[in-house]
Amino acid sequence: MEPLRLLTVSLHEKWQRTVEQSLGAAGYPYHFVHVASKQQALLACYQSRFDVLIANSTLPDGPVTDLVGVLGHSLPCVIMNDYKQGTFPLSGTAKYHVVDPQQVQWAVALQEAVRKWDTQAQVSINQHYQSDRTLYEKVLERCTDELTTRSGQAIKNVLGVLVEVLGVSRAYLCRKHTLLQDSDGGVLQTHEVYAPGVSSTNQQKMLKKTLVPVFPRWHKAFGQGKSILGLTSTMPQHEQRWLLGRDTQSMVAVPIYSKGSWDGFLALEDTMDTRTWTLPELRLLEAITELLAFHYEHKRLHLPVKPSINLLPYIKPGLGVA
Numbered sequence: 001m002e003p004l005r006l007l008t009v010s011l012h013e014k015w016q017r018t019v020e021q022s023l024g025a026a027g028y029p030y031h032f033v034h035v036a037s038k039q040q041a042l043l044a045c046y047q048s049r050f051d052v053l054i055a056n057s058t059l060p061d062g063p064v065t066d067l068v069g070v071l072g073h074s075l076p077c078v079i080m081n082d083y084k085q086g087t088f089p090l091s092g093t094a095k096y097h098v099v100d101p102q103q104v105q106w107a108v109a110l111q112e113a114v115r116k117w118d119t120q121a122q123v124s125i126n127q128h129y130q131s132d133r134t135l136y137e138k139v140l141e142r143c144t145d146e147l148t149t150r151s152g153q154a155i156k157n158v159l160g161v162l163v164e165v166l167g168v169s170r171a172y173l174c175r176k177h178t179l180l181q182d183s184d185g186g187v188l189q190t191h192e193v194y195a196p197g198v199s200s201t202n203q204q205k206m207l208k209k210t211l212v213p214v215f216p217r218w219h220k221a222f223g224q225g226k227s228i229l230g231l232t233s234t235m236p237q238h239e240q241r242w243l244l245g246r247d248t249q250s251m252v253a254v255p256i257y258s259k260g261s262w263d264g265f266l267a268l269e270d271t272m273d274t275r276t277w278t279l280p281e282l283r284l285l286e287a288i289t290e291l292l293a294f295h296y297e298h299k300r301l302h303l304p305v306k307p308s309i310n311l312l313p314y315i316k317p318g319l320g321v322a
Helices: 013-025 038-047 064-071 106-147 154-166 216-223 237-244 279-301
Strands: 004-009 030-035 052-056 077-080 097-099 170-175 187-194 210-212 228-231 250-258 261-270
Touching (some): 004 013, 004 038, 013 106, 030 038, 038 052, 064 077, 077 106, 154 170, 154 261, 154 279, 187 261, 216 261, 261 279
Parallel strands (some): 004 030
Antiparallel strands (some): 170 187, 170 261, 187 210, 228 250, 250 261
């Protein structure tokens, strides 16, 4: 069992000893870091990771509620009720657990604090995912509307929606070309939208299309129906050189399928942050590539453009990532 990493803030020495004795008697290994103020606690949490925060209800530099209001989202917080001061009620919220130092059993108190924090964290995660789900369903409906019209700007509008909603720097679409099918030269970038302040990747602005390399790893992944995603710093060196030439810090590319094989890909890039792509984002992009494949096929066959497939809900088992 790894030691519990505990951060104590302005704790009385006798209470500190009580905590140590209680945890030792219960068989819990532990490691304490002691600080005297809110500012020191914030600095300590910036520098290290802790499992639980234990703070006195009265701190020398302000209310303890300010401290747990900031840190309560990141770790369980236990507040020692300084009953002599009569300034802090023996109650709490989901962000912290209040104890009476004269009566507390510390092993039980820490377990309860962690349980309460875990419960609230799961509620927050569920709310966050539900909010994302609602937003992304609206995005998918908007993209469906765009791609089921005859507008020549439909694909560019879809990329613009992704740039705006997902807050990325650049979104672009690449497709195979008959002249490139049997070569390793790459694919043609047919559409691109970029955020304000971000430069275009098309160096020859008069050209509507530009050549984009398809690296062997990408080709293999796309052939297996897998996406490419991650930080530029974690990519193979030859991929890094190309991505860094575009100022890309993080990227995701999702294949588009036609007649059982990949025919192109939809890619997003972030040039500002080392972004981690979430599962809902990936599922949204997968659903949009299905819409794009449907759009291209119906355009090729001159069929009615109203889709007969239902891509909602979009969160479904994906094909995976490389």
